[in-house]
Amino acid sequence: MTVHSELILIGGSAGSIQVILKTLQHLLPGNFAVIIVLHRKSSSDSTLVDIFAGKTALRVKEADEKEFIEPSTVYIVPADYHLLIEKDHSFSLDDSEKVNFSRPSIDVTFESAAEVYGSAAVAILLSGASVDGIEGLQKIKARGGLCIIQDPDTAEVDFLPRQAALTVRPDHIVRPDEIGRILNRLNHGEA
């Protein structure tokens, strides 16, 4: 199977920051963008950009309204907004009702990405205590995208990855230190 991924989506809730840091550390630049949807208390978080930027050679920034998605860039979904992706591969922010008690919601971004990117999307669901992300992961799968779930036994909070693994048949269930390597293989056309 040859997969050419254009968009990597990472959804994480409680206990996922360390896993994201490890993944970014291993990730080599390539012809793809990364979007990180992270549940957190709503507040301004330029610090999150700084923390992630310190771990990767890729450009890290908060996703801006109507910005076009560019390769080799890591976008962080801003606190208190949902992130949608337009057909022309630009972002739209949305401050509508919380989904699964969350804004940003992982489901919202995953579903939107599935529609636009189809089989060129890779979605990764990490540690967490809610169900947010599972429906989105199903949509990614249904549209031919690749699904990766963090091995629940390695997750700080195993509820989300365990439920996800029961609901979606993922392509990979992996330890945190393997995620970056798998992505690098994908981005170089092998899977």
Added chain:
Amino acid sequence: MNDLIEIYGYDFTGYSGASIKRRITRLVMLDKFPSFAELRYRLVSDKDYLARFIEEITVNVTEMFRDPSFYKTLREEALPVLATHPFIRIWHAGCSTGEEALSMAILLKEANILHKSRLYATDINPLALQKAKAAIYPLSLMKQFSENYIQSGGKRTFSDYYTAKYSLAKFDDSLKENITFSIHNLVSDWSFNEFQLIVCRNVLIYFGKELQDKALGLFDHSLERFGYLALGSKEQIKFSAIGNNYLQLNSKEKIWKKIK
């Protein structure tokens, strides 16, 4: 979408595609339509359903003193300048259920300039405007509103501004005396006054680029020189045609002063 323009004069075609699509999909699920075609049929054949459609398609999530630091900047930097005017006109475009206009009335009252101010609170959604006029909100929200108020630099007792009854909080009528609520559609309606401050937060994010530029043009046209334009925390005028005419008050808050 074209039915809406032809039959009712509402034009959503310039809205951001992903957002509007998601809102419609959500409404199909909420109201249990078997498919989009049934929703469309209901809209065309049932005039009363339009209000429901407009209410659910537009986003009406808001709170009092949302983003407290934004209100703190208004309080400390914009209001002292506005206070020098004999009469102050403020436009809340896309006021939804009225929480932000009411917050503004509190700021003005505390600066002792509410009596010489007129707030125009407009929205496309008639049901939201009804709620705005009533200024009655669930009591359960008051804790969050009160915390926001304090963080915005509020020094008084927030609960003095409302009367609690059962599970509801009704805001003081004196706050609403100088607010005019009316229907206004940023897509199709034009300027109706000249203002010293225009507040339009988290409305432009639902518009496509072209419609954003159009709305910003309308604001620019409706704003006095040296007036203020205040947008949502992720909204930007930098890349628009009017960008060069404005100076941002500080790097963090989305408040600009019109300098040309």
